[in-house]
Amino acid sequence: MAQLWDRLRAVVLGVLGVAAVVAVWDLYKSFGPAEGVLVGDTRVLPRTTELAMPHSWQMLQRLGEPVTSLPDAPDAVRAVWDASMFSLGLAAKGWVIGVVVGLLLALAMSAFRIVESALLPWVILSQTVPLIAIAPLVRRWGSELHIGSHIWSSEDSVAVIAAYLAFFPVAVGALRGLKSPDKTHVELMRAYGVGWWRTLLTLRVPSSVPYLLPALRLAAASAVIGAVVAEVSIGLKGGLGRMVIDYAVAASGDPAKPWAPIFGAVAIGLVAAGAIGLLGLVLRPFRLTGVSR
Amino acid sequence: MNQVVTEPAISVTGVRRVFGKGRKQVVALDDVDLSVADGEFVSLIGPSGCGKSTLLRLVADLDSPTAGTLEVFGKPARRARLDQDYGIAFQQAGLLPWRTVAGNVELPLKLHGVESATRKGRVAELLELVGLADFAKNHPDQLSGGMQQRVAIARALAESPRLLLMDEPFGALDEITRERMQNELVRICAETGAAVLFVTHSIPEAVFLSDRVVVMSPRPGRITGVVDVRADGLAGAHDRTERARDQEGFFRAVADVRSLLHGTPVPTVAVDGLEK
Numbered sequence: 001m002a003q004l005w006d007r008l009r010a011v012v013l014g015v016l017g018v019a020a021v022v023a024v025w026d027l028y029k030s031f032g033p034a035e036g037v038l039v040g041d042t043r044v045l046p047r048t049t050e051l052a053m054p055h056s057w058q059m060l061q062r063l064g065e066p067v068t069s070l071p072d073a074p075d076a077v078r079a080v081w082d083a084s085m086f087s088l089g090l091a092a093k094g095w096v097i098g099v100v101v102g103l104l105l106a107l108a109m110s111a112f113r114i115v116e117s118a119l120l121p122w123v124i125l126s127q128t129v130p131l132i133a134i135a136p137l138v139r140r141w142g143s144e145l146h147i148g149s150h151i152w153s154s155e156d157s158v159a160v161i162a163a164y165l166a167f168f169p170v171a172v173g174a175l176r177g178l179k180s181p182d183k184t185h186v187e188l189m190r191a192y193g194v195g196w197w198r199t200l201l202t203l204r205v206p207s208s209v210p211y212l213l214p215a216l217r218l219a220a221a222s223a224v225i226g227a228v229v230a231e232v233s234i235g236l237k238g239g240l241g242r243m244v245i246d247y248a249v250a251a252s253g254d255p256a257k258p259w260a261p262i263f264g265a266v267a268i269g270l271v272a273a274g275a276i277g278l279l280g281l282v283l284r285p286f287r288l289t290g291v292s293r
Numbered sequence: 294m295n296q297v298v299t300e301p302a303i304s305v306t307g308v309r310r311v312f313g314k315g316r317k318q319v320v321a322l323d324d325v326d327l328s329v330a331d332g333e334f335v336s337l338i339g340p341s342g343c344g345k346s347t348l349l350r351l352v353a354d355l356d357s358p359t360a361g362t363l364e365v366f367g368k369p370a371r372r373a374r375l376d377q378d379y380g381i382a383f384q385q386a387g388l389l390p391w392r393t394v395a396g397n398v399e400l401p402l403k404l405h406g407v408e409s410a411t412r413k414g415r416v417a418e419l420l421e422l423v424g425l426a427d428f429a430k431n432h433p434d435q436l437s438g439g440m441q442q443r444v445a446i447a448r449a450l451a452e453s454p455r456l457l458l459m460d461e462p463f464g465a466l467d468e469i470t471r472e473r474m475q476n477e478l479v480r481i482c483a484e485t486g487a488a489v490l491f492v493t494h495s496i497p498e499a500v501f502l503s504d505r506v507v508v509m510s511p512r513p514g515r516i517t518g519v520v521d522v523r524a525d526g527l528a529g530a531h532d533r534t535e536r537a538r539d540q541e542g543f544f545r546a547v548a549d550v551r552s553l554l555h556g557t558p559v560p561t562v563a564v565d566g567l568e569k
Binding site: 184185187188190191192193198203206209285288 | 354355374375376377379381383385387389390391404405432433434
């Protein structure tokens with residue numbers, strides 16, 4: 001009973017939180033000064049004009065209306081759905097590549113001290129390079145690649161860039177996790193006379209799960225952001241990234257429109273994080289860490 | 294399992310272990326000779342830094358000596374480790390938290406390819422032995438410290454080793470649980486007939502459990518003396534009951550160990566002021 005309430009409470013509080021944000025938005029929009037709030041010359045709260053700040057219900061309403069005034073234009077929600085699925089697909093591809101690369105790196109680094117010293121600084125350095133800078137490089141280098149009959153597409157470039165963001169938390173988290181077993185456990189394995197490989201499977205991989213799950217979730221969020229931003233940088237049509245740019249152009253005449261792809265991005269971010277949550281449920285026994293009560 | 298019974302369980306000759314190099318060098322063990330007979334219970338006792346744990350780790354081949362030889366059932370320590378001639382338990386129970394109690398006890402058997410049906414029978418037997426048959430499906434975090442340590446002992450016994458190495462297994466337990474565990478250990482050892490090398494800080498624990506108590510001193514770690522508890526009038530370790538704690542021989546042996554630890558003979562009256 002108490003457990004049920006604990007779960008229910010989380011849901012109720014979550015809904016209340018979202019409702020509170022929406023309420024603050026709409027109340028400010030209704031009653032805030034049209035020119036916003038200025039301290040000296042600095043505007044600390046935005047203008048509340050129709051152009052600057054649509055009401056929340058206007059944004060939702062806009063989702064139900066056609067994208068453009070063209071006769072065969074689909075509803076915005078339909079367009080956002082398609083773009084979201086497209087971006088989510090690329091993000092998922094990037095996530096998988098990133099996770100595989102991250103795990104392999106972590107494995108190599110945990111196995112050999114020298115690999116760790118050699119690689120870890122580069123792994124960290126890799127994240128300081130702005131995405132905008134690597135996007136054209138990925139596209140150019142990708143186009144030089146010939147893997148069988150596969151021709152490098154812009155989609156591949158986007159997935160690789162998403163992977164570039166996603167591998168980092170996995171590499172760092174998995175490394176930490178693989179090194180996490182107690183000395184007692186490691187010595188026990190040695191006493192049993194089992195080798196590196198069996199120790200990895202019996203001890204190190206299971207005990208890395210509590211470190212790995214947050215890393216995978218972070219990687220999922222990074223992959224979504226990476227995919228959306230890379231679509232812009234690469235100039236790939238069909239996904240949310242390009243849609244954000246396209247719809248932003250319409251902002252002056254149709255202020256609620258740019259919010260549509262933003263909702264799409266939020267939604268796929270939640271889906272990605274939720275998928276990892278499910279994975280966490282499957283791996284539940286391995287999340288037990290506290291040995292003593 | 295197929296050792297010649299006359300072979301000592303452990304035989305240590307002229308062992309020296311030095312940690313570090315140059316000025317920071319620490320001599321953890323120097324010129325240590327020790328023999329543990331098959332089926333004998335021997336405790337190592339001494340202040341922190343006397344090398345008692347180091348000696349146990351050397352026997353377990355978790356560490357290598359700088360000089361000297363170690364043999365377990367007549368084989369080099371490494372061979373004995375690979376042949377699984379000993380079971381081991383540490384101060385931390387060291388159970389894998391994601392495995393159930395049964396899964397933990399079964400682990401060494403599983404790692405060494407014992408087939409599932411045999412494993413199941415053996416695990417049931419072991420949990421019966423340590424009195425945890427009802428907890429087979431629980432996870433370690435649902436057990437108290439004493440219960441976890443019993444699981445660890447069951448795990449150490451899983452492959453019916455002729456030798457048990459125990460590094461302060463009861464060190465983290467409260468006094469009441471500790472005495473109960475000692476009683477159980479005596480019973481378990483009597484049932485299995487295994488030799489035991491047992492590291493502890495506690496004089497009464499060492500005396501109550503052991504046939505012989507080996508007293509060590511630090512800097513450098515050396516053996517200062519051996520007290521044969523049986524010579525003080527106690528029954529052999531396997532035939533002891535908890536009443537042994539009240540017998541005169543027990544107090545005599547405690548006094549002997551204490552005088553060796555402190556380097557001066559302690560008058561017998563001091564025996565009344567037992568610490569524990």
